[in-house]
Amino acid sequence: MKNSILKVENLQYIYGNGKMALDDVSVEIYEGERIAVLGANGSGKSTFFLNLNGVYTPSHGRITYRGKTLEKKNLTELRKNIGIVFQDADNQIIASSVMAEVSFGPMNLRLTKEEVLKRVNEALIYMSLKGFEERPPHYLSGGEKKRVSIADIIAMKSEVMIFDEPTASLDPANALMLEEVMQKLGNENKTLIISTHDVDFTYRWAQRVIVFCNGKIIADGTPLDIFKNKEVLKQSNLKQPAMLQVYEMLVEKGLLKDTKEYPKSTEEFNELLDIMKNN
Amino acid sequence: MEKTIIVCLMLFLPAFAMVISLTVQKRNNEARGHGHGIGHRHGSWMAIDYFAFSSKLRRWNATFKLAFTLVIIFLCIGLNNAFVSAVIIVSMFYMVVAVGGLSTRDYISVLSIPIAFILISVIAIIVDFSKLPVGDFRIFIGFGYLYSSISMLFNGLRLMLKIIAAVSALQFMILTTPPSEVILVIRKMHVPNKFADLMNMIYRYIFILLDAFSKMKDAAEARLGYRDFKTFCRTFGGTAGNVLVLSLKKAEAYYDAMESRCYDGELLFLEEEKKISLRTIISATLFIFYLLLIWFFTK
Incomplete structure (x- = not known):
């Protein structure tokens, strides 16, 4: 049975200008889940993440981390275990060298110098950033900055890692690198929450999809359930993933037997076609 | 001689x-x-x-x-x-x-x-x-x-x-x-930590704001924003104002990002002396x- 890590109950968040950003959001997140959060710009995804991490204090509702309700005094504990990789790396990188930057989180956890050094090294190797230690952030490319911002969180050894639109403004090569990192982290049984607009990536990668619309969660389920639900897709302006569309078309035209084994990537689709050819 | x-x-x-x-x-x-x-x-x-x-x-x-x-x-x-x-x-x-x-x-x-x-x-x-x-x-x-x-x-x-x-x-x-190394030395000289923190942030910010400014400048130039002196003044004023607003926004985003990594009032970095x-x-x-x-x- 899966263990619950985070439990959000009736979360409500109102901005200073009176705009309600989150309205009665309840969700439970389990260990080792790979969750994609979908929703239009301004639908409350980022606000939701900042609430999860305790940066924003909810106007109403409760967040429980491993059975402990979030309060002012255990905020550090929560932040230690829930790391956010921000959308714009330039808004996250504060130090003037990569080494100093990655050490910022672990140093704030008041670890010993040796431990910090060890973690920083591990994180740099993980994100293949060895040799960049002394580099100031303004001499890094966009992809490198993104890698640094991910290394920041890896060095903190957070249980839950949140990525706020990680693929935004990355070139295809870096987007691929990012997807590999996601796979790798997923295999290590980290709990990952990613907000994205890329339905194809979501379909390939996620185990669970949460859809936000106007500050509310309008759907929560497996990618297949969500993407087959025309109502939800219409409400949140989402498209069906190309793979799903192709599969359904082939079934509809009678070219493919409906085995209910949905191919999620082109490789899987290729295998399916091979099986079909051999039959 | x-x-x-x-x-x-x-x-x-x-x-x-x-x-x-x-x-x-x-x-x-x-x-x-x-x-x-x-x-x-x-x-x-x-x-x-x-x-x-x-x-x-x-x-x-x-x-x-x-x-x-x-x-x-x-x-x-x-x-x-x-x-x-x-x-x-x-x-x-x-x-x-x-x-x-x-x-x-x-x-x-x-x-x-x-x-x-x-x-x-x-x-x-x-x-x-x-x-x-x-x-x-x-x-x-x-x-x-x-x-x-x-x-x-x-x-x-x-x-x-x-x-x-x-x-x-x-x-x-x-x-x-x-500069980051100079700041480290200054920190070691027991200058109040706040000064060293400020220097660090300012140094990082210079590049972020310069970058934002040069992007805005290019965008304005692409729309003939600098064609004569009068337009130049107006464009420059507008850009400067926007950079100010942007810097405030960035400061907020920065603070959120720092807080989410357990920042509690002191900028701590691991920096190794050569x-x-x-x-x-x-x-x-x-x-x-x-x-x-x-x-x-x-x-």
């Missing part, structure tokens, strides 16, 4: 520097097309930062470099000797260019900025005004004389050398040590003794 040759050489040095830097600037301007004032400053700032980052002397311990620079500046001012100053100018140039690997052109280009100021101020010292025909050289300008004398010229020269030497010593540090080799210390000490020796024999 020897003294005259040296003095002539000395005189030649800044003039040479000026000529080179002017050609460099001209070439840069040509390459950049029509540059507005801010564009140029932007470029030179980034260049100095980049020189420090790419210098081979970056491996040296920053505390050592800072201490060495300070000792050199004190010697230069305290000894007040033209020969000591000349040796400092040449050796700092040697250190940054030959050992550090910076190109001569870039070194002189950076040095040309303070030299221009120094030359202007030295003119005020070597030239004086009098109603009577005094001094060794003079020009009659209707109601009096602008005059100068050999001793005034020598005085001016000594002063100029002293200033250039002190500036070169400072430049040695600036061109070989990235090792100092015994050889460097010995050479530095020898160099200081050498300067004292020169002073002793020429005073």
Whole structure:
């Protein structure tokens, strides 16, 4: 049975200008889940993440981390275990060298110098950033900055890692690198929450999809359930993933037997076609 | 006789520097097309930062470099000797260019900025005004004389050398040590932490805001935002205002990001001090003794 890590109950968040950003959001997140959060710009995804991490204090509702309700005094504990990789790396990188930057989180956890050094090294190797230690952030490319911002969180050894639109403004090569990192982290049984607009990536990668619309969660389920639900897709302006569309078309035209084994990537689709050819 | 040759050489040095830097600037301007004032400053700032980052002397311990620079500046001012100053100018140039690997052109280009100021101020010292025909050289300008004398010229020269030497010593540090390392040394000197934190943030922010500004500037230029003086003023004002708003927004985003990584009022980074080799210390000490020796024999 899966263990619950985070439990959000009736979360409500109102901005200073009176705009309600989150309205009665309840969700439970389990260990080792790979969750994609979908929703239009301004639908409350980022606000939701900042609430999860305790940066924003909810106007109403409760967040429980491993059975402990979030309060002012255990905020550090929560932040230690829930790391956010921000959308714009330039808004996250504060130090003037990569080494100093990655050490910022672990140093704030008041670890010993040796431990910090060890973690920083591990994180740099993980994100293949060895040799960049002394580099100031303004001499890094966009992809490198993104890698640094991910290394920041890896060095903190957070249980839950949140990525706020990680693929935004990355070139295809870096987007691929990012997807590999996601796979790798997923295999290590980290709990990952990613907000994205890329339905194809979501379909390939996620185990669970949460859809936000106007500050509310309008759907929560497996990618297949969500993407087959025309109502939800219409409400949140989402498209069906190309793979799903192709599969359904082939079934509809009678070219493919409906085995209910949905191919999620082109490789899987290729295998399916091979099986079909051999039959 | 020897003294005259040296003095002539000395005189030649800044003039040479000026000529080179002017050609460099001209070439840069040509390459950049029509540059507005801010564009140029932007470029030179980034260049100095980049020189420090790419210098081979970056491996040296920053505390050592800072201490060495300070000792050199004190010697230069305290000894007040033209020969000591000349040796400092040449050796700092040697250190940054030959050992550090910076190109001569870039070194002189950076040095040309303070030299221009120094030359202007030295003119005020070597030239004086009098109603009577005094001094060794003079020009009659209707109601009096602008005059100068050999001793005034020598005085001016000594002063100029002293200033250039002190500036070169400072430049040695600036061109070989990235600001983050200087901030680390400042932190170690028990300057209140808030100052060091602020310096760190400001240093990081300079690049973020410059970047934002240059993007806005390009976008405005693409829409003819700088076609004439009136539009220029309006566009510049608009851009500056937007940069302010942006900086406030960025500050907020920054704070959120810092808080999410457990920030609680103190900027803590792991920064490792570079090792100092015994050889460097010995050479530095020898160099200081050498300067004292020169002073002793020429005073």
